[in-house]
Amino acid sequence: MLDDDPAIVARRRAERDRVECEIALGASVSNDSQRIEDLRARINAFVDASTSGHVWGVDALRFNVHDRPSGVNRRATLRGSIRVGDGAAEDGWLVARIARDVTMTFDENDVTCARVWDEDGEFVLVECAETLEAWVTPERAEGTTFFVRGELRTVDGDALGGEPGGERTRRAMEIVEKTKGLGIATQEMVRARLDAVETRIVEHRHAAFAIMPRLCARILAKEPQLVALAMDSLRARDPVGLRAAAKMEVFEPKDFHPTLVQMSRALFVQITSEHFDAPPTYSTSCDDPAERRAREIGMKIACGLEMFIAEWTPRKSSDGESTSDGEPEDDPAWERFKSSLTTNGYFREEIMGSKLYKDLLTTAVREYRRSGLATKVRRVQNEYVQRVSEILDEKYDADDVPHANPSDASDEDWLVNAEQELMEELARLEKEREKSLVEATKKAKSFVSRESGFEGVDHNATPGSCPGDLNIPNGDGVFNLDAQTFLKELGKALRMGDDEKFRAYMGPYGVDSDDDQSSDSDDADFDFPQSDNESVSSRGLPEDDYFDAPPALRIPKSTSQIPTPPMPTFLPPLLSYCIEHDHCNVPAGTIRDGLRLGQWLNGQRSRMRASIGRPIGMNATKEEKLRELVNAGKLWIDSPGRRDWDEAMDALERWAMATNGGVDFNCPHDLKYDDIRLGAWLTTQRMRHRAGEQARTPLKPEQRARMDALVAAGKLWLDKADTWESKFEAMLRWSERVTGGAHCNVPYDCQFDGYRLGIWLNTQRQRFRGNTTKNFKLSDAQRTKMQDLVDRKKLWITVPTDTWERKFDLLLAWGNEKHAGEHYNVAQQEEYHGVKLGAWLGTQRQRMIGKAGKSKPLTNEQRQALQGLIDAGKLKPTVRRAPKSPKRRAPKSSPTNNPMEPSTKRAKR
Template identity: 30%
Template sequence: MASSHDNNDDPFSTTNHRTHTSPDTIFYTIHPDPPTTPSQLHTLNLQILTTLTPFTTTYTWHHTPFTLTPTETHLHGHLRYGDNLDDEWFVVFLLFHVSRLFRNLSIRVWDSDGEFLLIEAAFHLPKWVNPETAGNRVFIRGGEVCIVPKKRVPGEVKLEDALRVLIEFPDECRASDGVQSVIKRRVDEFPEKAKRNVHRARVLVPISVAKVLRQEPCMISLAVEGFYDRDIDSMKHAAKMEKFLTKGREEELVLVLANMSRAMYAQLMQQKFQAPKCYPMPPVPPKTDQSTYLEAELGMKIACGFEMMYQQKKREEEEGKGSTWEAFRDSLETSGYFQGLLPGSNEYKRLMENAKEYYKKSAVHREASEMLSAPVKRIDEILALPLSMDDFKVQEVPSSDDNSWLYGGEEELNSVLTERQREMEQYEEKKKRKQKGKEKVNEGDSSIPNENDVDLGDIAKSMKAFMDKVSTYEGAEVPEDSDLKDVDFDMDRFMKELGAATMNPAQDVDSDDVEGGSSSDMDFDESEDDSDMEEEPEEHGDMKQKDFMHAYSDVLNDELKSTTLKKSFVRANDNAPNKNEALSGARDEEMEDDFTPVDVDVNLVKSLLDSFSSQQGLPGPASNLLGLMGKQLPLDDVAKPKHNAKPKDS
């Protein structure tokens, strides 16, 4: 929410401040169905936290705990999970648990990488879902993953539109069963996995550290963070141990049980660290027991972490600096507040002092100071309590948990990798099945035993058989295995439209024009009636038809002499239909009038193959005609048609 200092004209305005969050951060927002008042939001916040208390009370967070903050319309929060990825998925479990109990909530969750729920279920997502289209689309509602469909809100999605669609179309928003099962498998590991994530270890620590761990056991996360993220400046504080080792080497160590996450324990154990000279470490084995030395070494790292964390946060609070100050200063540099001045110049220093003064007075600084000084003040309060050494000596400390998991884990890792491999194989298999289905649709009849073994003679025979089929207005008969669908054809309507299109032009044409401009050389004597035609002798009719066909053929050949059409035909005496002479149409001039019989079958197959090749794998007349005959050519033949041999029985 904007503060009272928000002002676009103010270079120190908090609107220019961009929160720089850690890359290992998870964000979440909870949106109740409208209408909701601020009072109802505060009540909801309390109800949710109360519901989650049984799960979070004993859990040790790696960095920061799970929190919720009310705004005017929703609840929100964020949490650093650091190297402990289980923290992130534990938050997801908590949010799913909340969504099951409060059915009128729409919950968003994402991290620095984006919609990590979709990343987890990447093999089960629809194709249109990607990082660019997933913004404001992924929610948790009613204990299930929901994705706002593209058909309801195309393009960029506004949050209010997404929330409306979630309420109005819940069934359409529910993600697929594949997505649900993947996320459910990760979530169902909790809360049992959260319990397994806790590691208890016996440690020897100064009494000051023991006091803090007894009163605020969760502060161990701050100590481990201070130790793990140490730098040269913080190491100087560890060398003195002014706060937690006031007596120096005379300080007595006490045995306590520290609860931490496995990730914290690994961070402490896997780093070598030399104890400060002022720290009272026991003698190195074999002068002392091995387990005692390990407990003291682990306690030393925790104590140094507390010292470094305390001193750093105290200094930041005193100087009015911290992560928010760094972000605020960066925003000033980006906005051009320093006017390109060199750092260290007098004018630069003056502007910097003004910025610091403004920051100290701003609400941002007050909130940051309270957050940074909270552990400092709490530690001061705890150390002021009257606790003696006897309070820790009389108690019995349980044994440490088995830490074999630290040196093993190979089996668990292999299990995770195997599961991922299985998902990938299933995804690839699914893709192959879809691809095969598409190929079957594109190729037509999939029952051909070997589609690359095509008998060209069969094509010629099939064409002959196809031409001999009975043909009516409903179409030609086709092979029974061609798997054709019936066509709904209205014959009466077709004849009416055909008559309307041809009636008037036929009546307007003069009979003389028909005689003079006929597209054929056939003239019929319309004066003859049907009875005369029926009485004509059959032999006489056959003779007239033969005479007509010869005359028609002579005229047609005369017309085609001036064209190159006859050169494209393959003659019966050619050795192969794809000889260079046949393909190029080159003939000697002395053979120009040679009417060697045309090999009909070879020319038919050659024409079909040439037509099929010109389609380049796309639908076309050749593939359609072959499909009607129940034949199919392989796509490989598009580039190289196999018509270099005559069909059998040609």
């Protein structure tokens, strides 16, 4: 039977993130067991007072004795932990707040320090990472970060050795009181975060209106924390709990009472979004939607409480011993016990899940439960169950369960405004980062102006001296820049020892690289603008080529002292190519003398096209030489295959006359006409027209005028007509035709009425959320239309969290409608209510055997739902197939393969 199977009886609950807290007691207390227990009780009472009215996400924080002294300078410690449920991250910070306050409230002789951590390490340090000193790294701070009298301190773990949480932490506890606290900025940031915990928790409290059995209302009124434990059991849904919920023996569905249930907002979201069908004995039907919702909330809580009591109530055999041999969960003592058994070879290196392993594990669990080691754990686990029994045994008083109205419940506007609050929080954090960046920039500028002087080049040494041999002083104390030596030293800094390679990299003058890797760019060269009266020297620089620098660094006007730079590196191989081929039009992929000559030449053509009509700049020698080759007919700047703008426009006009009598010039994008890619060309001209003078190559006035004339005549459009309304109407038609008007969530790959409707809707969702920069914002009218569909539950903007459950419900509806519930094996290509149900089911089968692909693994609840159909014989599972062994082919019977009949070649041999 299912009841006797330990693998099924064991609770299939996923381990949630844990936040743990450890409190180190003083040396005077550690050796006195009675004082330890008294202090533990006082600290737990302090926790209760600090968290009054708060409902934890899953577990309430409780401290127990964790470690007792076993040697010199060893301290007793108390430890408590909580499971942080979905959306209950603030509970972790509440634990950190309690740890800090305990060290501030209790006498330092009783409590010396406290530490908090989660599975990722010291999460308090993560909050203030930007202010930490450089030596405080995760490796050096793990297990050695404490609160001491409210101050955050870290001991260098590398200096202590040992494992975090073990010997290293114990050593750190002994010296942390003598350790200096972290920086002031760190302390302020941590203090601000912890002080804000109480406000945040109060803001996230929620009073939900529910209609439930009166017994449930009585229990929750006296023990509000039970609603979290009930929800935890409801989401786990193990077989023991499901059987109990089907019977509802403790909380019978009768004597319903309207009440308010205190919880957190995160817990309220879990309850309302959790899909759970009411047991057959529990009815939630009602004509009023608000009342039906309240009854469903009450039903989920009541069923969860029923499951919780069934799970945690020990089942007794005839001899009075517990029959549950499943592994204890959330039990550190059991984990240590099992680890010890594994280390000592108890499991005989058996594979986990084998029959012998299960038998050994069952025996170990049984012996552990009989031992005194588990007594305290059992007491903690059964504490709430015993409390429920006490409440049920108490005399009933009507005042214990006050009557509530729907208007008494908390406002639920925060469900709608959650996204807005998130965006505001992100904007606030962004402003803080910008502020920090501005401050850092100011500090950097201050440092540069203070230390570097004029534009970073002031030299503070005495006149006539200079570090190294880059500048050789003359008698007047004026430095003369030796360009060759400077480039040589720069080459060393760039680790380019070969002078030829360095010159090839830097170009002929060391200021411009001729090796332009771009194939065709319209970027202008780095020209110095100059007026008409500026003369240009033979090297392409204005003669007045010096700046108003301090006298110590001023370069003389005379250029005779500056060596003539070498000839450009790329020109000799280009001229050599010209001699060989009688032209200089080097193909783009040509490499000569180790230089990418073709790519470089394409870059020079682009620069020369951009520099027509502009002053010649620093590459004057190179450009003049190239233009000489152009004038001699040896080199082209514009490709002979490139069509003139007017020629392309004339071709467009001929196409319009031939196809529609010249009424419409809007040709298709892929049109090729008269050997011209006319559609792509027209798209580019529209972009240039819209960009105006900001275009990389703006249209000429006469070109723009010719296009404007066509636009004015209605023969050419620049911005495509808005098809939003027609596509929106097509979406509504799709909804009526495919889903009967149930929803408008078009599948992504859907094409309808000639529109790629799924892709369009995905884009509109992005525009609605505001997280796309590729499209314009939605207009107010468009946003209003989409919001109306969202409000009517016909359109989602953000992917719903219950998508899987909805499709599973569709699967059940399909089976009930098509096959009266006999099976749910949807064909691969079949669709149902606009959903590709067959493809979805195929994906779930693959996920069941561990082949999730790009999908996330199935959750326990999803796997259990599918497994239930498989066990009932209503769903075919996917069977893992062993790889086929390759077939061996028999050799063909031929004269060549038959040794008794040698081939002609063999005969010749």
